[in-house]
Amino acid sequence: VKVEHDKKAKKRKHEYEEDEDDEVLLSVLVWEEERYTDGSKWRFLEHKGPVFAPPYEPMPNKVRFYYDGKIMKLSAAAEEVATFFAKMLDHEYSTKDVFRKNFFKDWRKEMTSEEKAIITDLNKCNFSEMNDYFKAQSEARKQMSKEEKKKIKEENERLLQEYGFCIMDNHKERIGNFRTEPPGLFRGRGDHPKMGMLKRRIRPEDIIINCSKDSKQPKPPPGSKWKEVRHDNKVTWLASWTENIQGSIKYIMLNPSSRIKGEKDWQKYETARCLKKCVDRIRTQYRDDWKSKEMRIRQRAVALYFIDKLALRAGNEKEEGETADTVGCCSLRVEHIKLHPKINDQEFVVELDFLGKDSIRYYNKMPVEKRVFKNLQLFLENKQPEDDLFDRLNTSILNKHLQELMDGLTAKVFRTYNASITLQQQLKELTCPDDSIPAKILSYNRANRAVAILCNHQRAPPKTFEKSMQNLQTKIDEKEKQLSTARKQLKAAKADHKASHDEKSKKTVEVKRKAVQRIEEQLMKLQVQATDREENKQIALGTSKLNYLDPRISVAWCKKYGIPIEKIYNKTQREKFAWAIDMAEKDYEF
DNA sequence: AGACAGACTTGCTTTCACTATA
DNA sequence: TATAGTGAAAGCAAGTCTGTCT
Numbered sequence: 146v147k148v149e150h151d152k153k154a155k156k157r158k159h160e161y162e163e164d165e166d167d168e169v170l171l172s173v174l175v176w177e178e179e180r181y182t183d184g185s186k187w188r189f190l191e192h193k194g195p196v197f198a199p200p201y202e203p204m205p206n207k208v209r210f211y212y213d214g215k216i217m218k219l220s221a222a223a224e225e226v227a228t229f230f231a232k233m234l235d236h237e238y239s240t241k242d243v244f245r246k247n248f249f250k251d252w253r254k255e256m257t258s259e260e261k262a263i264i265t266d267l268n269k270c271n272f273s274e275m276n277d278y279f280k281a282q283s284e285a286r287k288q289m290s291k292e293e294k295k296k297i298k299e300e301n302e303r304l305l306q307e308y309g310f311c312i313m314d315n316h317k318e319r320i321g322n323f324r325t326e327p328p329g330l331f332r333g334r335g336d337h338p339k340m341g342m343l344k345r346r347i348r349p350e351d352i353i354i355n356c357s358k359d360s361k362q363p364k365p366p367p368g369s370k371w372k373e374v375r376h377d378n379k380v381t382w383l384a385s386w387t388e389n390i391q392g393s394i395k396y397i398m399l400n401p402s403s404r405i406k407g408e409k410d411w412q413k414y415e416t417a418r419c420l421k422k423c424v425d426r427i428r429t430q431y432r433d434d435w436k437s438k439e440m441r442i443r444q445r446a447v448a449l450y451f452i453d454k455l456a457l458r459a460g461n462e463k464e465e466g467e468t469a470d471t472v473g474c475c476s477l478r479v480e481h482i483k484l485h486p487k488i489n490d491q492e493f494v495v496e497l498d499f500l501g502k503d504s505i506r507y508y509n510k511m512p513v514e515k516r517v518f519k520n521l522q523l524f525l526e527n528k529q530p531e532d533d534l535f536d537r538l539n540t541s542i543l544n545k546h547l548q549e550l551m552d553g554l555t556a557k558v559f560r561t562y563n564a565s566i567t568l569q570q571q572l573k574e575l576t577c578p579d580d581s582i583p584a585k586i587l588s589y590n591r592a593n594r595a596v597a598i599l600c601n602h603q604r605a606p607p608k609t610f611e612k613s614m615q616n617l618q619t620k621i622d623e624k625e626k627q628l629s630t631a632r633k634q635l636k637a638a639k640a641d642h643k644a645s646h647d648e649k650s651k652k653t654v655e656v657k658r659k660a661v662q663r664i665e666e667q668l669m670k671l672q673v674q675a676t677d678r679e680e681n682k683q684i685a686l687g688t689s690k691l692n693y694l695d696p697r698i699s700v701a702w703c704k705k706y707g708i709p710i711e712k713i714y715n716k717t718q719r720e721k722f723a724w725a726i727d728m729a730e731k732d733y734e735f
Numbered sequence: 736a737g738a739c740a741g742a743c744t745t746g747c748t749t750t751c752a753c754t755a756t757a
Numbered sequence: 758t759a760t761a762g763t764g765a766a767a768g769c770a771a772g773t774c775t776g777t778c779t
Contacts, residue, residue, distance in 0.1 A: 685747075
């Protein structure tokens with residue numbers, strides 16, 4: 146694959162050489178010429194460092210804070226943190242006990258000793274004037290004149306041009322996130338024990354800069370210093386800092402359109418295609434292992450079966466009390482699984498119910514093979530609800546085993562493989578060559594949806610869902626009325642023509658016929674749209690499209706059926722998948 | 736083997752900005 | 758010309774997995 150692609154890339158490179166504007170495209174086409182074998186990620190790296198959050202602007206004097214009904218002027222530090230809470234007054238978070246408790250504790254740390262002595266109860270704090278002020282501000286922002294908006298836009302564009310790009314090796318690349326995260330209150334997902342804690346402001350002194358020795362080093366803002374400047378070309382990040390909630394490191398990295406991200410993405414799908422070649426063998430083996438006399442092997446084999454069949458995540462252990470209580474395959478507990486030897490005419494039914502990544506609920510009830518069922522019964526023996534289902538297994542053991550089965554194989558490769566193979570197979574099954582383009586796109590979305598369901602990619606139904614559905618229905622009703630009017634007119638025109646047989650009436654018939662046809666098409670399009678949207682109410686297609694589906698499958702499908710690629714991928718997605726758009730022909734097979 | 740740090744991918748929600756419409 | 762509705766983009770939290778240290 147590589148050799149063939151290299152040839153093609155060279156050819157295209159030549160074609161594009163004169164076109165200097167097309168730098169981005171060019172850089173995509175020549176990736177393959179710059180791969181390193183020693184684990185280094187680049188030779189040259191130059192950038193301007195991150196953009197920092199703007200400093201705190203104190204509240205105008207007229208905006209007051211009240212404690213226990215009395216006006217109280219806060220110190221700048223305490224006031225800033227108070228505004229973080231004030232901004233969230235309308236959010237459900239601000240009513241949660243844990244959130245309030247964490248916030249109050251961290252807020253008090255920012256107070257002067259006088260403030261600390263007075264402010265002892267969050268319930269006696271009144272932030273409403275601050276809240277009103279921010280609402281007014283956001284209203285004012287919306288009301289800004291065209292010129293003011295334009296000015297802001299230009300300033301943003303200037304910042305993007307200056308800080309949003311870097312030079313990596315021979316190419317100018319877009320940076321993904323070139324700003325540090327602003328201070329605020331931490332919003333964990335699900336039942337997070339740290340929600341409401343203060344996320345502190347990031348200063349230049351917190352930042353580690355990574356760039357090449359021979360590059361022009363970024364300058365810290367006047368009067369400040371970087372924490373460190375290093376030159377590590379074994380990593381891809383440009384800058385990093387340690388965040389104070391979990392103590393984890395945050396990075397500034399390149400945009401998905403960059404060579405370094407694109408190559409990695411491509412590699413990911415190649416690994417998944419590798420799995421395709423040996424998945425039969427692996428399946429045979431884990432089925433065999435269900436009979437092993439060793440408990441650890443049986444557990445490993447059943448877990449792998451779940452990962453393969455149900456597309457579960459690996460499930461690393463997490464530190465208790467530090468994050469929301471969520472699990473994946475290896476960390477499933479007894480309380481997450483129910484076994485039904487017989488239910489509704491089905492035998493050996495397993496019911497899984499747990500909170501996965503981002504505290505999204507996974508619920509599934511499915512029949513499994515008898516051997517799996519019997520094994521699960523065995524694993525559950527003499528255990529408490531909070532005990533691990535797979536007590537002899539963890540992700541490290543599992544991945545070590547997978548590594549032995551195939552080079553580069555880890556648990557998540559199964560998700561990539563099953564997602565991509567499902568898309569390919571569903572597209573084959575659902576696409577009718579004679580369908581209109583909108584109908585074909587509906588088929589595509591349905592194939593995409595099948596994958597999203599497999600991977601349990603959900604979303605909260607949009608707040609405007611019901612209304613937007615109604616709007617669409619209104620449009621459909623109107624279109625139907627239009628159609629019936631147009632049909633009547635066509636009928637009348639036909640009758641007229643039958644009576645007179647003249648040229649003019651013949652033309653009218655043609656015109657009316659065309660009109661009916663056009664309206665029919667428009668109606669169909671609207672109906673397809675309504676179906677699509679309804680089926681998508683709680684399902685998020687984005688994640689699978691961006692992270693799990695080999696883009697070459699979609700590109701090939703578009704080429705095969707003459708669908709413009711813009712209908713499937715928007716501008717950003719086309720940039721991210723430029724490598725695939727360039728590479729895949731209509732006969733590409735995952 | 737297990738703990739932990741680090742790097743990178745994945746995932747949902749919120750905000751932004753554009754476009755169609757009144 | 759303002760507004761509403763929408764898709765795109767931004768934001769950042771939360772996973773996976775590797776490597777190192779003990």
